[in-house]
Amino acid sequence: MGERVVTAAVIIIGNEILSGRTQDTNLRDIALSLGERGIRIAEARIVADVETAIVAAVNELRARHDYVLTTGGIGPTHDDITAACIAKAFGVELVEHPRIAAIIRSREAPPNIMAARLRMAMVPSGAGIIENDAGSPPGFFIGNVYVLAGIPHVMRAMLAALQPKLAGGAVVLSRSVTAYVGESPIARPLEDIQASHPDIDIGSYPFVRDGRVGTTLVARGTDAKLLDDVIVEIERMFATVGVQSVRE
């Protein structure tokens, strides 16, 4: 209430997500983790491994949000172009980061393999490190853009290191109430509840479980007291419609 809302955008980089080969799970992990810090994901984009697309998305979104997080494209192979794209987006050179290079060199390898690994030490000039305890090289950040791996367990390691360092706002709290009723019988009274509580965001999510139609109402907001009041109103509304409801 009056407090500034802190927002982030996520850019998921990878042809394998757009082709349907791979199911992305990183967005959800990032959203839940940043949510704990009071940082809201305002939008997300999934872009191809194409320089112009990545550069455009990075520049548009870093101007619009407090943070931009990217996933994918930071390995040692020819299709890993994220670092070069971020450098281009910021108009800086790609340079070898001494500490990343030292980490990579600490693990012995034949010269050709070492040369490939050292590609992962090339970051935009001025970039800092995002620690990674998953055994592969660290991620990096420049300005408000944070560059994470695409492999989920490596992404999570970097996210765990990064999250406590990001300044957030008020944490958005969430309460859910579920009842076995469709959306139409509750649409009108629910609209009234939403209209009288503009600071609470109420979402309605229908589902079918074991052949039965149900709806989960999710109320989200930063004021715990107000949220509890809204949940009580929602429970009363379900009772008025003649169905039992449960908090989840």
Next chain:
Amino acid sequence: MGERVVTAAVIIIGNEILSGRTQDTNLRDIALSLGERGIRIAEARIVADVETAIVAAVNELRARHDYVLTTGGIGPTHDDITAACIAKAFGVELVEHPRIAAIIRSREAPPNIMAARLRMAMVPSGAGIIENDAGSPPGFFIGNVYVLAGIPHVMRAMLAALQPKLAGGAVVLSRSVTAYVGESPIARPLEDIQASHPDIDIGSYPFVRDGRVGTTLVARGTDAKLLDDVIVEIERMFATVGVQSVRE
């Protein structure tokens, strides 16, 4: 080769995806289904339940791609604003579609519930229907924008009705080869294979399975013969590096 590439964009509408409450699976289903028709998802966006964000994404992406598919926000509750946003994006009125209204009216309900259900018959003027055999009202399309439900089984029913009607291009074929080796030992020879086959897109996807590091190489292209040649080169490359590989 010379044939025009047919592209689509996907817009996933919903706060519940951005908050991390819900794991999206619709993008992958859409990508696989359209892929069978030779339509490539070039980009995807996940946007909040906010009119300005939805309208901007629809107008930007419908100008840039052959098709735009949206998911989510077409139910009867206050947070279902997709139809109104699409109407706004096209600069047309929201009107009751006679056939959707008739479908809804064919299922009896008390007046207040019927009134809520009939919200789902309100579509942009000039919109056509996307059939839905999942028991809920149909989706709709206007221009090159196709509006589908967010609930996965309903989305899939609409997609199944829609997909055969979309004109596509050459189907992108995919072949995969996997070996238990990291990316760095193969990065250099793989780059050479990619460089000599610009019409084939080779992606390198490292993984850890049962504690062992491996890499899957995925070659994608429209020419089956060329794809087979590239796969043979990749297998030979794995053998040169000294590891066994399997086609998947």
